[in-house]
Amino acid sequence: MTTIELDTVRKEFGDDIVAVDDVSLTIEDGELVVLVGPSGSGKSTTLRMIAGLEAPTSGDVLIDGIRVNDVQPQNRDIAMVFQSFALYPHRTVRGNISFPLEARDVPDAEVADRVEEAAAMLDITELLDRKPANLSGGQQQRVALGRALVRDPQAFLMDEPLANLDAKLRKEMRTEVVRLQQNLGVTMVHVTHNQEEAMTMGDRVAVMNDGKIQQLAPPKEVYQRPANRFVAEFIGSPSMNLLTGSLDSGTFDADVGDVSVRVPDELADAATADPLTLGIRPESAQIVDSPDDYTFEAVVDVVELMGNVQIVHIDLGGAEFLAEVDPDLPVEQGDSLLVRLPPEKIDLFDGVRPDSPRVERAAERDRSAPAAPET
Amino acid sequence: MSVVEWTRHRLAGATEEPVSLRGAFRTIGVTSFVSVILVATLFPLYWTVNTSFKPAPETQTFPPTFVPETFTVSPYVDILTGAGSSVLVNSVIVSVGATALAMLIGVPAGYAYARNPGKVGGKHLAFWILSLRMFPPIAPILPLFFMFRQVGMIDTYPTMMLLYLTFNVPLVVWLMRSFFQDIPQAVEEAAIMDGYSRLEAFFKVSLPLVSPGIVTTTLLVWIFSWNEFQFALVFTRNAAQTYPVIIPSLVGGHATLWNQVAALSVLAMIPIIVISLLMQKRLVRGLTLGAVKG
Numbered sequence: 001m002t003t004i005e006l007d008t009v010r011k012e013f014g015d016d017i018v019a020v021d022d023v024s025l026t027i028e029d030g031e032l033v034v035l036v037g038p039s040g041s042g043k044s045t046t047l048r049m050i051a052g053l054e055a056p057t058s059g060d061v062l063i064d065g066i067r068v069n070d071v072q073p074q075n076r077d078i079a080m081v082f083q084s085f086a087l088y089p090h091r092t093v094r095g096n097i098s099f100p101l102e103a104r105d106v107p108d109a110e111v112a113d114r115v116e117e118a119a120a121m122l123d124i125t126e127l128l129d130r131k132p133a134n135l136s137g138g139q140q141q142r143v144a145l146g147r148a149l150v151r152d153p154q155a156f157l158m159d160e161p162l163a164n165l166d167a168k169l170r171k172e173m174r175t176e177v178v179r180l181q182q183n184l185g186v187t188m189v190h191v192t193h194n195q196e197e198a199m200t201m202g203d204r205v206a207v208m209n210d211g212k213i214q215q216l217a218p219p220k221e222v223y224q225r226p227a228n229r230f231v232a233e234f235i236g237s238p239s240m241n242l243l244t245g246s247l248d249s250g251t252f253d254a255d256v257g258d259v260s261v262r263v264p265d266e267l268a269d270a271a272t273a274d275p276l277t278l279g280i281r282p283e284s285a286q287i288v289d290s291p292d293d294y295t296f297e298a299v300v301d302v303v304e305l306m307g308n309v310q311i312v313h314i315d316l317g318g319a320e321f322l323a324e325v326d327p328d329l330p331v332e333q334g335d336s337l338l339v340r341l342p343p344e345k346i347d348l349f350d351g352v353r354p355d356s357p358r359v360e361r362a363a364e365r366d367r368s369a370p371a372a373p374e375t
Numbered sequence: 376m377s378v379v380e381w382t383r384h385r386l387a388g389a390t391e392e393p394v395s396l397r398g399a400f401r402t403i404g405v406t407s408f409v410s411v412i413l414v415a416t417l418f419p420l421y422w423t424v425n426t427s428f429k430p431a432p433e434t435q436t437f438p439p440t441f442v443p444e445t446f447t448v449s450p451y452v453d454i455l456t457g458a459g460s461s462v463l464v465n466s467v468i469v470s471v472g473a474t475a476l477a478m479l480i481g482v483p484a485g486y487a488y489a490r491n492p493g494k495v496g497g498k499h500l501a502f503w504i505l506s507l508r509m510f511p512p513i514a515p516i517l518p519l520f521f522m523f524r525q526v527g528m529i530d531t532y533p534t535m536m537l538l539y540l541t542f543n544v545p546l547v548v549w550l551m552r553s554f555f556q557d558i559p560q561a562v563e564e565a566a567i568m569d570g571y572s573r574l575e576a577f578f579k580v581s582l583p584l585v586s587p588g589i590v591t592t593t594l595l596v597w598i599f600s601w602n603e604f605q606f607a608l609v610f611t612r613n614a615a616q617t618y619p620v621i622i623p624s625l626v627g628g629h630a631t632l633w634n635q636v637a638a639l640s641v642l643a644m645i646p647i648i649v650i651s652l653l654m655q656k657r658l659v660r661g662l663t664l665g666a667v668k669g
Contacts, residue, residue: 053564073567080568086561090583103570147569157568 002064002154002187003029004050009059011045011211019045021211022059027155032181032188033216036198037208038234043191044159046208050189051080051157063154074103079148083160085140087132093119093143094128100151118150121180138169149180155187162197174201195235199223207231209354225364230354232279232347238311238322241285243278244352247271251293252278252348257316261341262293267348270359277349277356282311284345285323287331288338300335314339420644427451427637434633450638458621459639466617466643468532469607470600473539477596480540481547482589486577488548489555508545512605515541520609530612538606543596550595554588555581587660594654598647618643 004027011020020042027033035043048054049061052073060067068076079100087096097118101111119125122142132140141161148156158177162170178201181188192198198205199219206216207230215227226232232240245254250268253260255275263278288295301315305327312331314321323339331337348359426434427450429443484504487495495501519538520529528534558581566576582589604619611620622639625632651658 051568053567072572073564074570074572078568080565082561082565084559084561086559086565088562088566088580088584090580099566100569103575147565151570 003027003062004155004187004189005060005062005065006046006050007060007062009046009049009056009061011042011049011054012057018211020049020056023208023211023213025206025213025216027187027189029187030185032178032190032201032203034198034202034205035189035191035208036193036195036202036205036234037214038193041208042211043193043208047080047157047159047189047191050155051078052076077154078157079151079153079155080157080159081144081148081161083163085132085144085161085164087140087143087147089132092129092131093124093135093146096132096143097128097146097150100147104151114150115146118146121149122146137165138173141165141169141173145177145180149184153186155189156181158188158190160191160193162192163194170197177201196237199235205235207234209234214355225360226347226358228354228358229277229279229349229351229356232349232358233354236281238282238324240279240281240347241321242349243316243319243321244275245278246274247276254278254316254319256318257296257298257321259296259298259316261296261346262343263346263348264343264361266362267346267359271348271350273351273356275352277352278341279347279349279358280341280345282322282324283309284342285321285325286340286342287312287323287325287329288340291338292340294343295338295340297336298339300331300333300337303331303333423637423640423644425637426633427641429634431630431632431634450632450634451642453632454635454638454642457635458616458624459618459635459642462616462618462621463642465532465611465615466601466619469535469539469615469617470597472532472536473543473600474593474597476536477540477543477547477600478589478593481544481592482551484544484548485551486555486581488552490560504545504548507541512542516605516609523610529610530614530616532615534610535607535615535617538610539600539603543599546599547592547596550592551585551588554585554592558584587657590654590657594650594658597650601643601647 004025006023006025008022008024009020010018010022012018023042023046025033025046035046037043045054049056052061052068052071056069061069063076063078088099091099094115097115098111101114106114115128116125119128122145124139124142124146127135127139127143132143135143141164144161161177162173165173174197177190190197190201192201198207199222202219204216205219205222207214207222207227209230215222215231217225217227222231222235226235226240229242233242243252243254243256243259245252245259247253247263247268250262250265251260252263261278291297298314298316298321300312301320302313304311304313308327309324310327310329310331312323312325314323321339325331349356350359351357425441425443428446428448429440430445430447430449433440433444484495488501523529523534562580562584563573563576566580567573571579602619603617607617607620611617618639622636625636625639
């Protein structure tokens with residue numbers, strides 16, 4: 001049973017660098033929370049403060065309700081997996097995995113059993129007598145995981161552990177880490193800059209930027225109801241189309257191109273800022289034959305066939321607009337076509353800054369789940 | 376083909392030389408260059424060994440003999456029954472003590488500098504330590520001499536060990552700093568997360584990983600201390616006299632005992648050569664430790 005709680009935790013480096021800006025976050029027992037954000041967003045620093053490798057400038061870190069600010073990292077009973085794996089090159093795989101047990105004066109026979117058990121779980125039994133230098137990246141990753149889980153820690157902290165693996169292996173390990181976490185039922189905090197990893201792994205995702213949590217919610221909610229413009233753009237691939245412009249009696253006029261579309265009244269009425277941002281995901285944009293209030297005309301720049309879909313790059317004269325459409329739709333470079341933004345899929349962001357909040361629909365406002373950022 | 380490539384090529388056991396006039400000239404060039412260097416470095420060594428087995432008169436003959444005509448070990452017997460044995464013992468005590476002291480001080484300092492760049496001792500301490508190696512050792516000798524005489528510490532082992540810190544500590548600190556820098560901080564942090572204190576992490580992880588660097592540094596510091604002349608000349612009389620000071624005393628007004636000079640030199644070289652050979656594998660690893668990342 002392990003909950004991890006951050007209470008207005010702040011980390012400053014030097015006089016003017018605020019790495020983590022009053023972050024509050026509660027990670028429930030057995031939950032896998034992914035901290036995701038671009039580099040410099042403060043996600044790794046947040047993780048290192050949970051680990052105890054960095055001391056918060058202010059605020060409290062609590063494990064199971066007990067303040068651990070002054071507890072040394074080695075006494076927090078938390079395991080950490082590093083981006084570089086940080087294996088001990090002078091020890092064999094067996095020596096690496098048994099190292100945390102040796103610190104706890106576990107009897108030799110039990111150490112041997114538990115190392116074997118962990119190795120079996122990760123399918124690295126035949127590697128036990130090798131040195132880390134003779135292992136592939138994926139094998140090193142498994143050893144690092146083995147070292148973390150052998151001592152049955154209260155929680156796992158993962159600092160971009162998949163970033164150094166190639167794409168195929170990264171997906172395999174992603175699944176494996178989630179499987180391990182579920183089987184062990186252990187609390188885990190996973191840090192990544194990869195939004196796909198965040199979406200697929202997390203029970204909840206904390207999207208970070210500029211040292212703040214922008215949104216903390218289950219992956220689906222983060223994707224469907226991004227709290228603000230930053231989250232909307234960061235989560236999802238290809239990114240959400242964001243057009244800045246202004247509203248004039250229910251019609252959105254974009255700053256670039258010849259885009260003038262109607263937006264639903266409930267959104268238009270709730271928006272207050274001018275200029276503001278209209279957002280639509282590439283897969284929601286449609287290419288249609290007949291114009292209506294929700295269409296605009298544009299010229300195709302590039303077409304990329306991905307197999308199951310094709311991505312149409314549309315030049316808006318200064319901005320690019322992507323539409324993900326059926327691969328059989330006959331579209332070619334230079335074509336002039338009608339793009340439709342279905343009203344039920346349109347998002348409005350109240351302003352043009354990354355932290356401009358998403359305008360909620362009435363049905364969403366009625367729900368209890370808060371979509372506003374926690375910080 | 377560069378010299379390095381050529382050497383690799385040869386070491387790889389390649390039998391087929393690239394057949395071209397240019398290649399041939401290059402091979403000749405490289406071979407002659409290496410030969411000149413080899414002769415320049417090895418001939419004095421050979422001549423010292425050669426001289427050390429000659430009776431005194433034969434060292435003065437002209438033309439010189441390239442192999443002793445009268446082979447004798449008496450120079451060794453003479454020097455060891457004379458001043459030689461005690462100065463060699465003194466040299467061992469002083470150099471080993473000085474090396475241990477310098478490593479004891481310098482290794483933790485180097486670690487501190489590697490892990491907290493810019494924080495230890497402010498901006499200037501690091502440069503000050505380095506600057507200790509910049510001035511000629513002769514410069515502080517006189518003031519140091521008066522200081523040590525005042526406290527009655529001339530001609531003692533501890534004095535020599537302390538004096539040698541002046542040039543050894545900067546070397547240890549700067550070498551060890553870069554050796555420690557090559558050890559990723561994450562490895563230490565992993566040990567801490569695994570349940571060890573920072574000090575335990577240092578001894579269980581960082582120190583073993585940096586051991587080739589320690590071997591290299593120890594050997595360099597020890598060789599400097601073993602061969603040191605200036606401080607030893609001024610600060611020792613008899614009790615703590617080291618071997619380099621004895622050698623000039625063999626160059627007398629009437630006759631120079633070249634064969635004994637050579638014999639003592641050979642004796643002084645033996646431990647360095649033996650230890651270097653024993654440590655060769657680790658030594659090379661240490662010397663290249665900072666060179667290749669990853």
